[in-house]
Amino acid sequence: MMTMRIFKINQLIALVIALCSFTLVSGQQNADSLISYLEIAVRNNPTVLQRYNEYQAALQKVPQVGALPDPQLELGVFLSPMELISGNQVADIKLMQMFPWFGVLKNAKDEMSLMAKGKFEQFRDAKLQVYYDVQRTGYDLQKNRQQIRQTEKNLAILKTIERLSVVKFKTGGNSPSPGSGRVAVAAQSSGSTSSGMSGGMGGNSGSVVAQQAAPMPTSNSMGATSGGSGLSDIYRIQIEMGELENSKALLISQQNTLVARFNSYLNRPAQAAVSLPDSITPDSIGMNMLAVSDSMFVRNPMLGMLRYEQQSLAARTKMVKQMGLPMVGVGLNYTVINKSEMSTSAMNGKDMVMPMLTVTLPIYRRKYKAMETETKFQKIASEQNYQATANGLQTEYFEALQLYQDGQRRMKLYDNQARLAQKSLDIMIKTFSSSGSGLTDLLRVRQQLLDYQFKQVEAVTDYNTAIVWIKRLVTTPNP
Numbered sequence: 001m002m003t004m005r006i007f008k009i010n011q012l013i014a015l016v017i018a019l020c021s022f023t024l025v026s027g028q029q030n031a032d033s034l035i036s037y038l039e040i041a042v043r044n045n046p047t048v049l050q051r052y053n054e055y056q057a058a059l060q061k062v063p064q065v066g067a068l069p070d071p072q073l074e075l076g077v078f079l080s081p082m083e084l085i086s087g088n089q090v091a092d093i094k095l096m097q098m099f100p101w102f103g104v105l106k107n108a109k110d111e112m113s114l115m116a117k118g119k120f121e122q123f124r125d126a127k128l129q130v131y132y133d134v135q136r137t138g139y140d141l142q143k144n145r146q147q148i149r150q151t152e153k154n155l156a157i158l159k160t161i162e163r164l165s166v167v168k169f170k171t172g173g174n175s176p177s178p179g180s181g182r183v184a185v186a187a188q189s190s191g192s193t194s195s196g197m198s199g200g201m202g203g204n205s206g207s208v209v210a211q212q213a214a215p216m217p218t219s220n221s222m223g224a225t226s227g228g229s230g231l232s233d234i235y236r237i238q239i240e241m242g243e244l245e246n247s248k249a250l251l252i253s254q255q256n257t258l259v260a261r262f263n264s265y266l267n268r269p270a271q272a273a274v275s276l277p278d279s280i281t282p283d284s285i286g287m288n289m290l291a292v293s294d295s296m297f298v299r300n301p302m303l304g305m306l307r308y309e310q311q312s313l314a315a316r317t318k319m320v321k322q323m324g325l326p327m328v329g330v331g332l333n334y335t336v337i338n339k340s341e342m343s344t345s346a347m348n349g350k351d352m353v354m355p356m357l358t359v360t361l362p363i364y365r366r367k368y369k370a371m372e373t374e375t376k377f378q379k380i381a382s383e384q385n386y387q388a389t390a391n392g393l394q395t396e397y398f399e400a401l402q403l404y405q406d407g408q409r410r411m412k413l414y415d416n417q418a419r420l421a422q423k424s425l426d427i428m429i430k431t432f433s434s435s436g437s438g439l440t441d442l443l444r445v446r447q448q449l450l451d452y453q454f455k456q457v458e459a460v461t462d463y464n465t466a467i468v469w470i471k472r473l474v475t476t477p478n479p
Helices: 002-019 028-044 046-059 061-065 104-172 180-196 202-213 221-265 289-299 301-323 366-435 439-474
Strands: 072-084 087-099 328-338 352-359
Touching: 028 046, 028 104, 046 061, 046 104, 061 104, 072 328, 087 352, 104 221, 104 301, 104 366, 104 439, 221 439, 289 301, 289 366, 289 439, 301 366, 366 439
Parallel strands: none
Antiparallel strands: 072 087, 087 328, 328 352
16 A cells, blocks of 8 residues: 555656656747647647546556455355254355465556556656647747748838839830830839739739730830830739749648647647747757767656566566465355254254365466466567667657757758848849849849748758657656
8 A cells, every 4th residue: 555655656746747848948938838838738638638547547457456356155045944963954154255375466466556657658658749749830830920921021022123123114115106105004003003912913913014015016116125025024023923922822721720730739629829929949959969869768758668568567477477376265154053852962053153264276277377478478579669669769869860950050051041142132122223134133032032031940940840859759857
């Protein structure tokens, strides 16, 4: 009883420690937001609750296997009293209690206790997995929101370039021609429409320009060439804007999926609002990477569960050997005797009490040998499972480490590339606004800037995901 109480206290302490596991450092606002969601997840996640209830159910098996077999009570009543020398026997009552061989109950309790500890390790592993899933999905959601903002900024840049192109189109064909007035009106309409819209409706202004500019005569070759070039520039810009609008719509659709996935871990409605920062910042590993691999084999809950399984099988091996030994039964036989008028014995009418001793004879040894062999194979299988799990964890560690180092390298690279692309874009916009040339290079650099911004956010996301992945493997507690 004292052992069970100490065991429950130890498990309660381990539960408190596990609730504090998984570090979320770096931006304080980011950490506070995710921690609050982690607390909701650990209280509401169905998988975590399932593992906890399985652990509680396993604890209830300990007193079951540690109890003695139920005593047997036999009652026999004679319909016609049996005539004896000392009276008439009317009833016979037997009470018997069987006792397993010494150590069977103890080893059975040890086996169930160790199996319950293994269930607790599964409960810890489920919590850590939910922690990891919530953080990983939260980072993906932040990445998605930041990419939407970057796409909107690039749309604003394209609108600025479009306005500059409209001005170039208006001033480019200044030679007198019968259609020049209509072209100017069309260009003015295109400029006002583009500046007043929010994004992907720029194609309407292009169609207005096309309809108005179509009747232009070809008598003035310079005006026609300039007007055609201006229209081509506007069309190309509107094509870029249409693609960006499509990319933005795709990101918004992905955001809905990510929100639904995030809420599923918290067991909330799919459309429940998720309050997280719109930008993602790099986290900190907060540990010595050289010591991670060794710590992983000591603290990982799945390996802990398999260690408890091996210990429980060792206790089962002892129990099976002792089950092959005799069971001893102690009982009492009480015989009810009435007086007989024909008997002159001094024992006439006195009830009889007879102590009894019963011993089982386990002579059919095949089943006991089969039980021992079964336990032996289970132990070997558990050892092989432990080794396979350890190998898999080590492989996961190196994959997470590679992702961590790759993300760290890409963050520096794309941050620098994005800064250079932004400076180049600023210079090219000024050049385009003054001379009206270089649109192709301008659009190319604008696309490069967006690509570098996306890749930089993806690098930060991979970097943070690798950190929580490593901490998932080693179950590092909060400092």
